[in-house]
Amino acid sequence: MEVAAIGKFILVFIAFFCASVGIGSSNGIETDKMSLLEFKRAITLDPQQALISWNDSNHLCHWQGVHCRTKNPLRVTSLDLAKQGLVGQISPSLGNITFLKYIILVENRFNGEIPSSLGHLHHLQALYLSENMLRGIIPSFANCSILKELWLDRNNLVGQFPADLPHRLQQLQISYNNITGFIPPSLANITTLNMLSCVTNIIQGNIPCEFAKLPNLRLLYVGGNKFTGGFQQAILNLSTLVHLNVAINNLIGDIPSSIGNSLPNLTVLQLGGNFFHGNIPSSLTNASKIYYLDLSGNNFTGIVPRSIGKIARLSQLNLESNNLEVRNEQDWEFMNSLANCTKLQGFSVAMNLLEGKVPNSLGNLSVKLQALYLGGNQLSGGFPFGIANLQNLIVLALDNNQFNDVIPKWIGTLKNLQGAHLENNIFTGFVPSSFSNLSQLEYIYLDSNQFNGYLSPNLGSLKMLDTLSISNNNIQGMVPKEIFRIPTIMQIDLSFNNLDGKLPIEVGNAKQLIYLRLSSNKFSGDVPNTLGSCESLEFLKLDWNFFNGSIPTSLGNISSLKDLELSHNNLTGSIPMSLGNLKLLQQLDLSFNRLIGGVPTEGIFKNATAVRIDGNHGLCGGTPELHLLACSTMPLNSTKHKLPIVLKVMIPLASLLSLATVISIMLIQRGQHKRKSTFLPSLGYILPKVSYNGLARATDGFSASKLVGKGRYSSVYQGELFQDRKAVAIKVFSLGTRGAHKTFIAECNALRNVRHRNLVPIITACSSTDSMGNDFKALVYEFMPRGDLHALLHLKRDGENNSTLSCITLAQRLSIVVDVADALEYLHHNNIVHCDLKPSNILLDDNMTAHVGDFGLARFVVDSAALHLGDSISTSSVAIKGTIGYVAPGNAPNFIMC
Ligand SMILES: *[C@@H]1O[C@H](CO)[C@@H](O)[C@H](O)[C@H]1NC(C)=O
Ligand SMILES: *[C@@H]1O[C@H](CO)[C@@H](O)[C@H](O)[C@H]1NC(C)=O
Ligand SMILES: *[C@@H]1O[C@H](CO)[C@@H](O)[C@H](O)[C@H]1NC(C)=O
Ligand SMILES: *[C@@H]1O[C@H](CO)[C@@H](O)[C@H](O)[C@H]1NC(C)=O
Ligand SMILES: *[C@@H]1O[C@H](CO)[C@@H](O)[C@H](O)[C@H]1NC(C)=O
Ligand SMILES: *[C@@H]1O[C@H](CO)[C@@H](O)[C@H](O)[C@H]1NC(C)=O
Ligand SMILES: *[C@@H]1O[C@H](CO)[C@@H](O)[C@H](O)[C@H]1NC(C)=O
Ligand SMILES: *[C@@H]1O[C@H](CO)[C@@H](O)[C@H](O)[C@H]1NC(C)=O
Ligand SMILES: *[C@@H]1O[C@H](CO)[C@@H](O)[C@H](O)[C@H]1NC(C)=O
16 A cells, blocks of 8 residues: 555656656747747848748758757747848847747847847857948847857947956957947956947047956957047057057057057958048058058058068058158068069059159069059059050059159950049140940040040940049040940030030930030030930030020920039020929029020029029019019110129228227137037148130130139139139239239148138149249139128128028028137147138128138237248238237237237
C-alpha cells in the first residue's frame, strides 16, 4: 500500500512536473507567437508580402525572417526583415520575445518611436534599425548587458547623445539623425568600443579626450557636427585607429605634427571643412596605409609635403580650398613624388595659391587617375600636356586660372572624359572639333575665354552631352543645327559671343532642353515658331540680339517656362495673349523692342514687378500698375510713351542736418540695440574672374544708359554679369584723375579684409587694360536694388511720389541706423576707419537692409598717433567738406577726423 502510495505520488509528481515544464515551454513560444502577430498587426504596408507566410499553416519558426534556437525550449532568437519596404510602427511586443538576440529591420520605413521595451531584452546582442524613419529619443539599453552592436543611423532621432550605454558595446552607430548634446565622458568606460559613428548630427562641445582610454577603437567618425576646440591631442594615443573622420565641424588650430607617427594604421583621414591652419604635417607621409586623405576647406598654408608619394596606397587626395602655395619649381616637387601613388584615382588642389606652369610630371601621375581638379589657382602657360597620358580621366577641371594658347587636338583622345571645366582662362583659337570624339562627354564649360572661329557641327555627335556652355568668347557664325539634335542636351549657353544668322528651326527638336541662353549676340531673323516644341524649357534668354518679326504665339505652349527674356531686339507686332497662360513664369522681359498694341492682363501680366515692357513705344492697356495709356485713347502708331519709373541719377547733395541726425541717432542706438552680426564665411571663397571685355559687355560698352552714379574718382554702372546674369554695380575708376588710383588701392585693401552683412558685398575686382590699352581698374559689387539712403530720404522730403521708393517708415529708419552702427562697430574692430560715411554711401538691398559702401577713402588705423590729417586724401571728399568721422565704439573714444 505504502509502495503503491509512494509510486502514485511519484507518478503524480512526475506528471505534474512534466505538465508544468510542458506548459512553461509552450507558454514561452506562445508568447513569442503572440508578440510576433502583434508586431505584424502594427505594420500597415507590406509591399513585398514579406509577412505572407506568417499564418497558422506554418510553424512560426518557419515564418519568413524568424529564426528559433534548436535547443529546448524552442524560442525565437532572431528577427530579420531587412529591406522589405515595411511601413508602420515597431510594436513594443517585441520586448516580450525574451530570447531575442538579433533584431534586423534595416532599410524599411518604420516610423514612430523605438519601443523602450527593447531595452528589456537581456539576450540582445545586436539591434540594427538603420535607414528607417524612426522618431523620438534613443531609449535606454543599459540593461541589455551583452548588447554589442547598436545601429540606429539614418533615422529622425532626436534628444541627447545616449549616456547610459551597455558596458560591453562594441559598435555604436547613430549617424544621420538629429542627436544633440555632448559626447558623455562615461563613454570612456566602454572599453570594448571599436566603432563610434555619429556623423551628421548636432552634437557640440569638444571631442572628449576620454577617447584616449578606449584601447580598441578603430573607427571614429564624428564629422558633420558642431564640435569646437582644437585637434584633440588625446586622439594621438589611439594608435589602433584605422578611420578618423572629424570633417565639417568648427575645429581650429594646428594639426599635431606627429599625427602620422602616432596613428600608423590610419587608412582614412578626413579633416576637411574645419578651420585648421598651419602646414600640412609632413609626418602624415609616414601613415603609409592611408588611401583616403581629405584636408580640403581649411586654411592650410605652405607647400604640399614633398614626400607625399610615400603614402603609396593613396587613392583619393583632396587638398582643395586651402591656402597652399606653389611659387617656384621646387614647390612642385610633390607632383614628382605623387607619381609613386600608383593607385591615385582622384586628386584636387583646386582653389589654392598655386602659381606658374604645371610641371610635366603631371603626366607621370597614375594612369588610373579619374578626376583631376586644378581650378581656381593662378596657373599659367599652355594646356598642360602631361594630361595626354592620363587616359582614364573622367573629370578634368582647369577652370579659373590663366592658362592660355589653344586647346590641343589630343584632348579628343581622352576617351573616358565625361566633364571638362575649362572656363575663365585665356584659351584661344577654335573650340577643338576633336571634342566630338569624346563620346562619353556630358558637360563642357568653356565660358570666359578667348575662343573664336566657328562652332563645329561635329559637336552634334556627342550623344551624351547635357551641358554646352561657351558664353563670353568671340565665337562667330551660325549655331550648328546639329547641337539641337543631341538627344540629351539640357543646357546651352552661347551668350556674349558674335554669333549671327538665324536661330535654326531645329531648336524645336530639343524637347529635353531646360536652359537656352543666346543673349548678346548678333542673331537675326525670326524667333522660330518651333521653340514652342521645347516643352521642358525653363529659361529662354534671347535678349540683346537683332531678332525681328513677332513673338511666336507658340511660346505660350512651353508650360514649364520660368524666365523669358526677349529684351533689346527688334521684335514687332503685339504681345501674344498666350504668354499670360504660363503658370510658372516668374520673369518676363520684353523691354526695348518695337512691340505695339494691348498688353495682356492675365497670368504674369498681373504682377507689374515681374514684367518689363518699357522701351516699346506702342504698347497700351495692361494692368493699371504698368501705367500705360488705355488702348482706346492711344493711336496704334504713337511713339509717345511713359516710363513707369523715372530714375533720377543725379540728386542734390544731402544736407548736413539729415546726416547729423542719422549719425546721432546711430550713436544713441549703438548702445541699446546691439544685434549679433553674422559674419559670412570666407572659407573657400574665390573671386570670380572678369575681364575688361566682360565688364564692357555687361554695361553695354559703359553706356550712359547704364550709368547710375558718378563721383570724382569713379563712375558706377549697373549691369548683369556671369552666367547667372547677376545684377551688379560696377565701379570704374577714372584713372586720369589724380588720387583715383589711390582710392582703388584703398578700397581693395579695405574690402580684402572685411566681410559683414552690413557692408556692400564685393564680388570681384578687375585690373587690366581697356580696349585702347590704357590701365583699367574696376570693382564689382552686388547690386543694391533700393539705391542709396540719400536718394531715399530726399525723394521723401521733396514729396516725389513714387510707388516703391518714397516711403521709409520710422522702424525702417531705426533698422538702417542699427545696421550702419553694426557695420561701423565691425570696421572698428578690424581697425578700419571708413572716413567717408554719408547717406549716399549707405545702400539698401531688397529687404531694406543697409550696407555701407565706398571704401575709397578708408584707412587702416595702425595706431592713432600715426594718423595724419589733411593729406591729399582728406580733401578729396566729394560731398561734405571735412567729412565727419565717427566716435569709435568701445572705451577708448579717440575721435578721428579724416
Ligand atoms: C508583453 O508583456 C507585457 C507585460 O510585460 C504585457 O503587458 C503585454 O500585454 C505583452 N504584450 C504582448 C503582445 O504579449
Ligand atoms: C500562408 O503561408 C503560405 C506560405 O508559407 C502561403 O502560401 C499562404 O498563402 C498563406 N496563407 C494565407 C491565408 O495567407
Ligand atoms: C533635423 O534637423 C534638420 C535641420 O536642423 C531639420 O530640418 C529637420 O526637420 C530635423 N528633423 C527632425 C526629425 O527633427
Ligand atoms: C567609469 O566606471 C567607474 C567604475 O565602474 C566609475 O567609478 C566611473 O564613475 C565611471 N566613469 C564614468 C565617467 O561614468
Ligand atoms: C596596425 O595593424 C597591424 C595589422 O593589422 C597590427 O598588427 C598592429 O598591431 C596595428 N598597430 C597598432 C598600433 O594597432
Ligand atoms: C589663413 O591663414 C593666413 C596665413 O596664416 C591668414 O593670413 C588668414 O587670415 C587665414 N584665413 C582664415 C580664414 O583663417
Ligand atoms: C618614388 O619612387 C622613386 C623610384 O621608385 C624613388 O626614387 C623616390 O624616392 C620615391 N619617392 C617617394 C616620395 O617615395
Ligand atoms: C529693325 O527692323 C527694321 C525693319 O523692320 C529695320 O529697318 C531696322 O534696321 C532693324 N534694326 C536693327 C537694329 O536690326
Ligand atoms: C511678382 O514678381 C516678383 C518678381 O518676380 C515676385 O518676387 C513676386 O513674388 C511676384 N508676386 C506675386 C504676387 O506673384
